Amino acid sequence: MPINKLLIGTQKNHQLMTKYKPIIGMEVHVGLKTKSKMFCGCPAHHFQVKPNTHTCPVCLGLPGALPVANKKAIDWTAMLALALHCTINKHSRFDRKHYFYPDLPKGFQISQYDQPLSQKGYLTLDSGKKINITRVHLEEDTAKLLHKTLKGKHVSLVDFNRSGVPLMEIVSEPDISSGAETKEYLKKIRDIIRALKISDCDMEKGSMRLEVNISLTGSGIKPYKVEVKNLNSFRFVAQAINYEIKRQTALLQQGTTPRQETRGYNPKLKKTFTQRFKEEAEDYRYFPEPDIPPMVFTDKDIAQWQSQLPELPEAKVEKLATQHQLPIVTARLLVSKPANYQYFLKSLSVAKKHKLTSQQLANLIINKKINLTKKISDELQRQTQKQTVDPVIIKKVISDNPDVVKKYQAGKISVLGFLVGQVMKHTQGQADPNLTQKLLLEKLAVKK
Numbered sequence: 001m002p003i004n005k006l007l008i009g010t011q012k013n014h015q016l017m018t019k020y021k022p023i024i025g026m027e028v029h030v031g032l033k034t035k036s037k038m039f040c041g042c043p044a045h046h047f048q049v050k051p052n053t054h055t056c057p058v059c060l061g062l063p064g065a066l067p068v069a070n071k072k073a074i075d076w077t078a079m080l081a082l083a084l085h086c087t088i089n090k091h092s093r094f095d096r097k098h099y100f101y102p103d104l105p106k107g108f109q110i111s112q113y114d115q116p117l118s119q120k121g122y123l124t125l126d127s128g129k130k131i132n133i134t135r136v137h138l139e140e141d142t143a144k145l146l147h148k149t150l151k152g153k154h155v156s157l158v159d160f161n162r163s164g165v166p167l168m169e170i171v172s173e174p175d176i177s178s179g180a181e182t183k184e185y186l187k188k189i190r191d192i193i194r195a196l197k198i199s200d201c202d203m204e205k206g207s208m209r210l211e212v213n214i215s216l217t218g219s220g221i222k223p224y225k226v227e228v229k230n231l232n233s234f235r236f237v238a239q240a241i242n243y244e245i246k247r248q249t250a251l252l253q254q255g256t257t258p259r260q261e262t263r264g265y266n267p268k269l270k271k272t273f274t275q276r277f278k279e280e281a282e283d284y285r286y287f288p289e290p291d292i293p294p295m296v297f298t299d300k301d302i303a304q305w306q307s308q309l310p311e312l313p314e315a316k317v318e319k320l321a322t323q324h325q326l327p328i329v330t331a332r333l334l335v336s337k338p339a340n341y342q343y344f345l346k347s348l349s350v351a352k353k354h355k356l357t358s359q360q361l362a363n364l365i366i367n368k369k370i371n372l373t374k375k376i377s378d379e380l381q382r383q384t385q386k387q388t389v390d391p392v393i394i395k396k397v398i399s400d401n402p403d404v405v406k407k408y409q410a411g412k413i414s415v416l417g418f419l420v421g422q423v424m425k426h427t428q429g430q431a432d433p434n435l436t437q438k439l440l441l442e443k444l445a446v447k448k
Contacts, residue, residue, distance in 0.1 A: 020216040020252060022245055024182060025174035026237075028189055029167055030199045031141060031207040032073050037164040038140040039067030039110065039292075046144075046161035047205045059140075059164030061106030066291050069094070073138060073166035074295070076198040077117050078305045080168065081136040083192050083312055086121030088305075090297045094138075094289040102158055103143040111139035113286040115294075123172075123188055124314075126328070131185050132173035141165040144206075162206075168199075174213065179238030186210065186234050191313040191336055203232045210237050214244045216252060227262045228272055240265045240272055247272070316341060324348070324358040333366050340365050340372070347376050354380045389423065389431045394439050397422045408444060416440065 037044050040058035057065035078088055095113040116137035122130045143163040147156050170189060176182050190201045190208065201208040210231040215224055226248070228240045248258045263272040288294075313335050320331035334341050344365055351361040361380075364370050370379045397419055398405055407415045416437065423436045 020218045020221070020249055022177055022241070023174045023215050023217050024176035024178075024241060025213040026170075026172045026176065026182060026185060027211040027213070028170040028186065029141075029209040029211070030170070030193060030201060032076055032166040032168055033199050033207070034070055034072050034076075034166050036070060038070050038073055038138070038166040039164055040065075042164065044165045046159075046165060049161050051146075051157070051159040051161060054161040055163070059105070060160055067110065067289075069292055069295075070166055073168075074117070075305065075308075076196070077136060077138045077168050078297075078302075079196055079308060080170070080193060080198065081118030081121065082302075082306055083196065083309055084121040084123055084133050084136060084170070084189075086118035086133055086136055088118050088297060088302050089115060091115060091294060092117050092297070093294040094292045095286045096289050097139075098285045099283075101142070102156065103145050103163070105143065105160065105163060109139060109142065110289055110292070112137040117295075123185060125181060125184055125188075129175075129181070131175045131181075134171040134173050136168065136170050139167050139169060141167040174215075179241040182212065182241060183234045183238050186237065187336070188313070194338065195310055195313055197310075206232075210234075212237055212241060214241055214248075215258070216245070216248050218252075221252065222257050224258055224260045226258055226260070228265055229262055229275070231265055236265055236267050239267070239270050243271055320344075326358055326362055330359065330362050330366070334362055343370070343372050343376075347380065350376050350380050356380065389427070389436050389439055391439070393423055393426045393431075394436075394443055397426065398440070398443055405444065 032044075034044050036042060037054075037059055040056050042056050042059055043054045046054060058067055081088060092112070093115045094110050095115075096108040097111040097113070098108040100107055116135045118137070119133075119135040121133035121136065123133060124130050141162050141164065143158050143160045145156050145158060147154070149155070172185070176185060193199050193201055193208075199207055203209070211227060211229045212231065213225050213227050215226060226244060228244065231237045231240060244263075251258050259277070261277050262275045264275050265272050316335045317328065317331040320326045320334060321328055326334070334344055344362060347361055347365075348358065351358075356364075365372075401419065401422065404415050404418055408419075419440050420433055420436050423431055423440070424433065
């Protein structure tokens with residue numbers, strides 16, 4: 001029976017679907033903005049750079065080339081791990097993860113396996129639910145494949161500029177239950193990383209890439225896991241999860257356990273599709289990287305990383321909510337953009353002089369009514385002027401347009417827009433349209 005027929009929203013079908021519980025885990029890959037690559041001195045910047053110009057024998061995987069680990073990348077990864085309440089492993093090492101793919105010049109990726117930099121952390125959602133973090137580890141990025149048509153032939157080209165860029169991976173436990181929870185989890189991860197200033201998390205540039213593992217559990221279901229790779233927006237992640245829940249539910253209703261596989265996502269069709277069968281850890285033949293010595297960290301190292309942590313997003317939100325009486329939603333919107341948050345704090349005293357409340361100031365910033373590059377006092381003076389409209393101007397516009405006023409009073413409400421436009425003209429566009437309309441209505445009501 002076709003899947004779409006099984007998904008008809010009947011009461012019976014709904015009862016069947018509620019038998020299954022989604023089990024969702026996330027893998028987040030973040031390109032760190034270090035100056036050099038993970039194991040060599042080549043520039044790590046690769047976006048819109050001429051192909052294959054930021055390369056050397058190390059990141060090209062040439063015989064005899066020896067890697068040297070980037071200390072800054074290690075420090076930054078440890079700092080994020082601490083921000084996510086992870087335990088730093090005092091003994092850690094790099095491993096070789098073997099698989100063949102054209103974008104992997106050595107035939108293996110230097111990553112971490114059984115001794116990662118950190119493990120066992122958590123992130124708390126607004127509901128109070130904790131999403132446990134399995135590990136935060138460090139590896140090198142792959143090269144980039146470009147699929148093009150040249151001289152009438154479909155070809156795949158390889159750009160090695162990205163090969164060897166420091167790549168941090170955050171792996172969660174399968175504690176997430178829905179697409180909505182996933183989006184919240186990812187946004188919080190992104191905001192923490194941006195607060196640490198270790199990556200811009202720009203998904204258009206590939207500096208934050210998302211993979212979701214999803215399965216359904218219930219009575220009599222054999223364990224399995226479906227991975228959806230290469231998702232480049234939070235919205236697509238949620239859509240892919242929602243589709244997979246429906247697809248897997250339909251298969252289970254047919255008595256078929258979904259295959260353990262890796263799937264891609266088509267945002268135009270809002271559907272996932274099969275890419276390959278899912279590999280297991282043993283398929284990668286992990287073994288310790290022989291060319292990089294194991295890493296040993298001390299309590300002093302961990303204390304140093306802890307001391308470098310800035311004020312994190314959750315602490316900022318709490319400050320805005322408790323000290324400045326902002327709603328949590330408003331506080332989060334401010335904090336999500338560091339420039340807005342800093343501008344808000346710097347503007348508070350000036351806003352008070354202009355008789356603007358914290359909420360009004362926050363709204364002006366969030367709604368982009370203020371130019372953050374201009375002097376605070378000038379911007380707030382301009383906004384304050386918008387909060388009032390000279391009653392003389394309102395009176396003049398009404399007296400100058402008696403025919404329009406008669407039409408309004410005769411029931412032609414649409415002419416009110418003309419009167420608002422006249423006030424805006426007299427104030428050179430500085431008057432607030434909503435306030436102007438309110439004042440005109442008050443005056444016109446008196447005229448009746």
